Amino acid sequence: MSVGLRLNSNVLKSFQMGRVLKDNSKEINSLDFSRDGDWLVTASDDESIHLVNCNKGTMDKELFSKKYGVNLIRFTNHNSAVIYASKNESDDSLRYLSVHDNRFIRYFSGHRDHVTSVAMSPNDDTFLSAALDQCIYLWDLRTNTSQGKVGVIGKPQVAYDPQGDVIAVASGINVVKLYDKRHLDGGPFCVFPIDLPSSVDFTHVKFSPSGKLILLSTNDNIILLLDAYKGNRVADLTDFVHDNSTINIEASFTPDEQYIVSGSEDGSIHFWDIQTKQKCNVLKGHAGPVTSVQCNPRFAMLASACTNLALWVPTDRSQ
Template structure:
C-alpha cells in the first residue's frame, strides 16, 4: 500500500510540475498566440469573402452575357463600376491576405527563436542545478572539515592550558631552586673565603718551609759544586760534551703508525701541542677535537663545541693550556684544554675566518678572513684592538717573532703581505703565480714556505725577500684553497698533502722529493709535524687522520 501511494504521489508530482512549467512557458507567448489566432481568423474570413465575391462576379458575368442587347447602357455602366469596385476590393483583400501571411511567417519565426531561447535557458538551468549540487556537496565536506578543525582547536586549547599550568609549576620550581642557589652561593662564598684564609696560612707555612729547604739546599749545592770543581780538573772537554747527551735528529717518517676517523666529515686543520703528544683537529662537523696518542693508540680527549660552522684552523698557545679554532661562521673561539670550556668568542669579521694564531703570548690572537681584513684581538678585554685592511681574502698567516710584532699573510690575490703591528698598512708585498693557500716559518724565522695553487711550493728567504727554491713534481696537485704545508721542527723537510691523497715530503737542502706517503683515499688538506719527535700528522676530506713515523709511538 505504501509503495502504491508513493508511486501515485510521484506521478501527481510530475504532472503538477509539468503543468506548472507549461503555464510558466506559455504565459510568455500568450499575447503572440492570441494575436496569431486573430490573424488566422481574419485571414479565413477574408478568404471566404473573396470566394463569395468571385462567385458573385462570375454570376454577374453570366447574367450580363444572357441579357445581351437587352441590357441598357446604363446597366452596363453600373455593372462595370460594380465590377471595378469588386476587383479593387478583391485586390485590397489579396494584399491584406499577403500581409497577414507575412506577419504569420514572422510570428512563426519569432516562436522558433523563443523556443530555442527556452531550450538554452533549460540547459543553463540544468547546469546551474549541477553546480548547486556540487556546491552542496562541497559545503557538506567543508562543514565536516570545520568540525574537525574545531575539534583540533579544542584539543590544542586543552594542551595549551596544560602546558601553561606546567610552565607555571616549573616557574615556581625554578624560583624555589633559584632561591636555593642563592643560599648555596652565599654558603659557597663563605666557604671559599674560609678556604682562602686556610690556604693563605698553608702558603705562609709552606713558604717558610721552602725558605728553610732552599737555605739548606743552597749550602749543600755549594759543597757539591766545590767538590765537582775539584773532581773535574783532569776531565777533557770531549767528556763534558758526551755528558750532555746526543741531540735529537729528525728523520723522514716512512710508515703509517695510527689511522682513525677524526670527524664526521671533512677534516680541515690539524695541530700538535707544544708540551705533550696531543693533537687538535678541526672539521666541517663544527667541532674541534683533541686526541692523545702518547699510549700508542688514538684516545679522544674531548670534543670542543660552540662553532656554528666548519672549523678551518686550529692553534695551541705556547703553554699548551689554550686552543683556538677559526670558523666559517665569521668567528674565532678559544677553549681551555684542562676543562674544555669555551672561554672567548671573537666576533667582528663579516666573512669566513680562514686563519688564526696566538700572537706572542696567550693574551692576543690574530685572525685572517675572507672579508679581506686581519684583526688583532685582546683576550683580556675580549675586543678587537686593531684591524688591518688587506684588500684580498686571507687564506693563512704566521707571526715572525714571539712578540708578534711582524705578521705575514697569504692571500687570494696571489700576494704575500708583511705587516708591522705598529703600522696600519703592509710594509711590502711579494706577488706569486697563484693563490696562496698556506704559510709556515722555520724556527729561526729566516725562511718562509708558501703553498701556491699553481701546484708548487715556494721557499722565501726573508732576509732577501725573494723566492730562492721552488718545490714541485708532476704528480703533486694542490687540492683546495686551504691546503697546509709545514716545515719539520729542524727546518730540513717540508710536508704537504696532494689532491690524489698522497703526502709529499721534500728535502729543503736537496729540493727533491724524499718520500711520498700513500694511505689517504681523498685530498689531503693539512699536515703537522710533532715539535719534539719525528711524527707527522695528516688529515683529509674524507674524515681520516693519519700519524706517520719510523717507529711505534
C-alpha cells in the same frame, strides 16, 4: 719517542703509520700540535673537535660546535684552551674554548665575512685573524676588543715569526707584506711581490723555525719558498697533485728546518730537502686527499689528515 730527533733521509724513509684514528664522518679541515708536543687538536667538517694524546696515540676527548661549525683550530699557549673560526656562513666570530671543561671563555666579533686564517702568537696571548672582508685583526685573549686592524686585498693569510714580533700577510694580489706587530698602523716595512697567475691564491703562510724562510701554500699545484729577509724565491715545489682549487692543502716545515712536507690530492705525503730543493720521500696510506700535514714540535711524529687522522713515527732513529 725521542725528543729533538734530527731528521735525515733514512729516518724519513722509515716513517710508518703508528696509529690511524677513524673517528670523523667528514673531512678534517685543520689540526694543531700543542707547544710541548703532548697534544694534538683537530677540527672537522662534521662539527667535531678532537683532542688527541700524542704519547698514547688515542683520542682523549670529543667536543662539538654544532651551531656554527669549526675551522682553523689553534692551540693557545696553554694545552687546556683553543681558538677557532666558524665554519658555517651564519657567523664570522672567533671562539676561545676551554677544552678542559668544554666552556667558551670569550668571543671575538669584528669580521663581516668568512675567516680565512688564524695565527696564535708564540710568546704571548695575542692572535691574528684574517677574513674575506679584507681585514686583519690583532686580538688579545684577555679582552674581546681588537688591538689593531689592517686593511688588505683578496683572500689574506697571516703568520707570526718565531719571536712573535713580525707578522707576515700573504694576500690575494700575490704579495707578501711584513709588519712590525707593535706598529701595525704604520704599514709594512717590507713588501715582496710574487709573480704568479691571477688565478692563484695563497692558502697558508708560515715562517720557518729560524725565521729565515717563508713557506706559501696555494690553491694550485705550487708551493713557494721565500727568503724572509730579501723576498726572493728560494724554491718552487710543484711535483705533487693539487688540481682542485677548492681543496686547501697545507705545507709545513719540519722542526729541524731540513725539510718541507705537504699532502696531496692523491692521498700521498711529500718531502722536499730544503738544501737541494729536491723531493726526497713520499709516504702513502691515505684513501683521500691529504689536506693537513704538521710535524710534532718536540717528538718524532707526523700528523696527516683526510677524513681519518694518521700519526706517523719512524722506525729508524739513526742521526
